Amino acid sequence: MKKALITGVTGQDGSYLAEFLLEKGYKVYGMRRRTSTPNYENVHAIKDQIEWLSGDLTDLASLMEAVRISQPDEVYNLAAQSYVAASWPQPLATGHMTALSVTNMLEAVRMMKPDAKYYQASSSEMFGKVQETPQKETTSFYPRSPYGVAKVYGHWITVNYRESFNMFACSGILFNHESPRRGHEFVTRKVTDAAARIKLGVQKELRIGNLDALRDWGFAGDYIKAMWLMLQQDEPDDYVISTGEMHSVRDLLEIAFSHVGLDYRDYIVMDPQFMRPAEVDLLLGDCSKAKQQLGWIPEVSFEQLIHMMVDEDLKRVKAEHRYYEELSGVTV
Ligand code: NDP
Ligand code: GDR
Numbered sequence: 001m002k003k004a005l006i007t008g009v010t011g012q013d014g015s016y017l018a019e020f021l022l023e024k025g026y027k028v029y030g031m032r033r034r035t036s037t038p039n040y041e042n043v044h045a046i047k048d049q050i051e052w053l054s055g056d057l058t059d060l061a062s063l064m065e066a067v068r069i070s071q072p073d074e075v076y077n078l079a080a081q082s083y084v085a086a087s088w089p090q091p092l093a094t095g096h097m098t099a100l101s102v103t104n105m106l107e108a109v110r111m112m113k114p115d116a117k118y119y120q121a122s123s124s125e126m127f128g129k130v131q132e133t134p135q136k137e138t139t140s141f142y143p144r145s146p147y148g149v150a151k152v153y154g155h156w157i158t159v160n161y162r163e164s165f166n167m168f169a170c171s172g173i174l175f176n177h178e179s180p181r182r183g184h185e186f187v188t189r190k191v192t193d194a195a196a197r198i199k200l201g202v203q204k205e206l207r208i209g210n211l212d213a214l215r216d217w218g219f220a221g222d223y224i225k226a227m228w229l230m231l232q233q234d235e236p237d238d239y240v241i242s243t244g245e246m247h248s249v250r251d252l253l254e255i256a257f258s259h260v261g262l263d264y265r266d267y268i269v270m271d272p273q274f275m276r277p278a279e280v281d282l283l284l285g286d287c288s289k290a291k292q293q294l295g296w297i298p299e300v301s302f303e304q305l306i307h308m309m310v311d312e313d314l315k316r317v318k319a320e321h322r323y324y325e326e327l328s329g330v331t332v
Contacts, residue, residue, distance in 0.1 A: 001025060001026065001027050002024075002025070002026045002027070002073045002074065003026065003027045003028075003029065003070055003071060003072045003073050003074075004021050004026045004027070004028050004029065004072055004073065004074045004075070004076065005029045005031065005053075005066060005067065005070045005072040005074070005075045005076070005116075006018055006021075006028065006029070006030050006031065006076045006078060007031045007055070007057065007063075007066075007075075007076070007077050007078055007079035007105065008031075008077075008078035008079030008080065008121075009028075009030030009031065009032060009043065009050065009078070010030075010032055010039060010040065010041075010042055010043055011042065011078060011079070011082070011183075012042065012178075012179055012181045012182050012183065012220050013078050013121070013177075013220055013223070013224055013227075014030070014042075014043075014076075014078045014079075015042035015043045015046075015181055016179070016181070016220050016221050016224045017076060017078070017224040017227060017228070018030060018043060018046055018050060019045075019046055020224055020225065020228065021228070022046060022049050024228075026074075027051065028049070028050050028051065029050070029051045029052075029053055029066070029069075029070035029072065030043070030050040030051070030052055030053065031053045031054070031055040031063075031066050031079070032052060032053075032054065032055075033054070033055065033056045033057075033079075034054060034056075041181075042181045051070070053065075053066045053069060053070065057079050057080070057096075057097050057101035057104060057105070058096050058097060058100075058101055058104070059104075060104045060107060060108065063104050063105055063107075063108035064107075064108045064111060064112050066108070067108045067109055067111075067112040067113050067116070068112045068113075071113055072113060072116050073116060073117065074116065074117045074118075074119070074231050075105070075109055075113075075116050075117070075118045075119065076119045076121075076227060077102065077105045077118065077119060077120050077121060078121045079097075079101075080097055080098040080101070080121065080150075080151075080154075081093060081094045081097040081098050081147070081150075082098075082147075082183075083147075083183070083185055083186070084125060084145050084147045084148070084276070085185070085274075085276060086147075087145050087146035087147035087148075087150070088145065088146060088276070088277055090146075091146040094146045094147055094150050095146065095149075095150050097150075098147060098150035098151060098154060099149075099150035099151075099153035099154055100153075102120060102153070102154035102157050102158060103157050105118075106118065106157065106158065106161045106167070106169065109167070110161065110165055110167065114165070114167065115168070116168075117168040117169075117170075117231040117236070118158070118161075118167060118168060118169040118170065119170050119171075119172060119227050119230060119231055120154060120155065120158040120169065120170065120171045120172070121154075121172060121174065121227075122151055122154060122155040122158070122171040122172060122173045122174070122238070123147075123148070123151045123173065123174060124173060124174065124175040124176065124216070124240075124242070124283045124285060125143060125144075125145065125147060125148040125151055125280060126141040126143055126148055126151050126152045126155060126173065127139055127141060127142065127143075127280075127283060128141065128142045128143040128144035128145075128148050128280050129142040129144055129280070129281075130142070130280075130281075130282065130283070133282065133284055134242075134244065134284040134285055134286035135240065135283065135284065135285055135286065136240055136285070136286040136288070136289070137173065137238055137239065137240055137289055141155075144278040144279065144280050145276070145278060145280075148280075154171075155171050155173070155238075158170075158171045159171065159238070162236055167236075168231075168236045169236055170230040170231060170233075170236045170237060170238060170239070171238040171239075172226060172227055172230060172238070172239055172241055173238060173239065173240045173241065173285075174223055174226075174241045174242075175215070175216040175217075175218065175240070175241065175242035175243070175283055175285040176188075176215045176216065176217045176218070176283070177217070177218045177219060177220045177222070177223040177241075178217055178218075178219065178220060178305060178309065179219060179220040179221060179305075179308075179309070180308065180309050180312035180313070181220070182220070182309070187208075187209075187213075187249055187252065188217065188252060188305075188306070188309060189309065189313075190206070190208075191206065191208075191249075191252055191253055191256045192256050192306060192309035192310045192312075192313050193313045193317070194206040194256075194267070195256040195257050195259065195260050195262065195264075195310050195313070196260065196310055196313035196314040196316075196317045197313075197317055198257075198260075198262060198267055199260040199261070199262060199314065200314070200317055200318065200321070202317065202321065204267075205267050205268070205269050206264075206267050206268050206269065207268075207269045207270075207271035207273075207274065208249070208253075208268050208269070208270065208271060208274055209249075209270075209271065209272075209273075209274025209275045209276070210249065210274075210275055210276070210279060211248065211249045211250045211253070211268075211270075212248055212249070212250070212281075213248065213249050213279060213280070213281065213282075214246045214247065214248050214281065214282035214283065214284070215246065215247065215249075215282075215283050216242045216243055216244065216245060216246050216283050216284050216285045217243070217247060217252075217302055217305065218241075218242065218243045218298045218300070218302075218305070219298065219299070219300035219304075219305045219308075221300070222298045222299050222300055223241055223298075225296065226239065226241045226290055226294060226296045229290075229294040229295070229296055230294065233293070233294070237293075239287070239289055239290040239293070239294065240285050240286060240287050240289065240290065241285070241287055241290055241296070242284070242285020242286070242287045242298075243285070243287075243298045243302070244284070244285060244286065244287060245284075245301075245302060246282065246283070246284040247302055251302075252306060253268065255302070255303055255306045255307075256306050256309075256310050259306070259307050259310045260310060260314070
């Protein structure tokens, strides 16, 4: 039985990856940090199938212990401070968690299980102010946020450990990927949740930022398969993972709101607090290398993805409100 260690297993990608690996017959070790209120929402269906280990990205000893106990064949380092907008008010925490912690994880693997295959969650945010379109593995980086800068560090230290210590270390340069498990502060989930709430009459407006930003959005369930495929190759390498299609935040609003029969223009309020000090205007990925070498292709279209998210949000918001009504006896 193969063994995998996943950091960030309670997050969006970690939960899909854990399900995928369990289905493949892996023993899955999930590392989670201590929080005052544990959140297993994304993994509740598989919680008992995961071997839980306690650890924090910033604590090398805990990472070494996680690797020592699990003795993994594969390590997926997905944990990070992953919200770009939070990286301006928390630049140092982001630097510790998203940049330096990658060295912690690589050191833990190098010292405790150097033959483990290692996956690093790199990001299209590294391209930032883009130098060529579409972006591919050879496109130069020009990050536009403390988060993007931190990811560039994580990316290059992974390449460096591969070249210095001959480790099987891969970096996946993943473009935005979403799902019904996406955190609520990210724009796709914020919009699909708002479309559901407004449709159900429990929210009146949606306060939002830059409508012109363009992103290459895919489905998280497709993208975690690419992570696994990278670690099944004979040689470690870096790959861009994307759909090759670009949409604006305006397109996202149009698709989500029209799915519930509403016109988004009647509900949005432009709010400067959601504008960023430096914006990434457009991201569009060229994933030809992953298609050719990994045989990977994205399966869910942008429209299918947004419909899936709105439908799940409608179900969840309805269920939440049924619960409150039963509790209070008041119809919301
Ligand atoms: P999420 O924000 O959903 O998940 C992040 C995970 O990291 C959570 O499980 C979180 O735990 C954990 N974590 C955060 N800080 C620490 C810490 N100090 N110690 C231990 N665990 C910690 O992110 P996604 O699943 O969306 O993304 C996964 C990775 O991929 C991230 O590194 C992200 O930056 C990167 N990425 C994501 C893309 C996307 O579009 N989703 C695109 C490109 C890269 P907790 O539940 O306790 O908060
Ligand atoms: P991003 O995702 O920054 O690309 O990072 P996010 O969904 O936060 O923003 C996408 C674009 O939408 C614009 N936008 C808004 N964003 C948010 N969050 N809230 C708003 O109200 C809003 N209005 C407009 C943003 O300005 C931006 O242009 C995600 C994360 O998952 C990273 O971890 C990952 O590395 C990258 O994708 C690739």
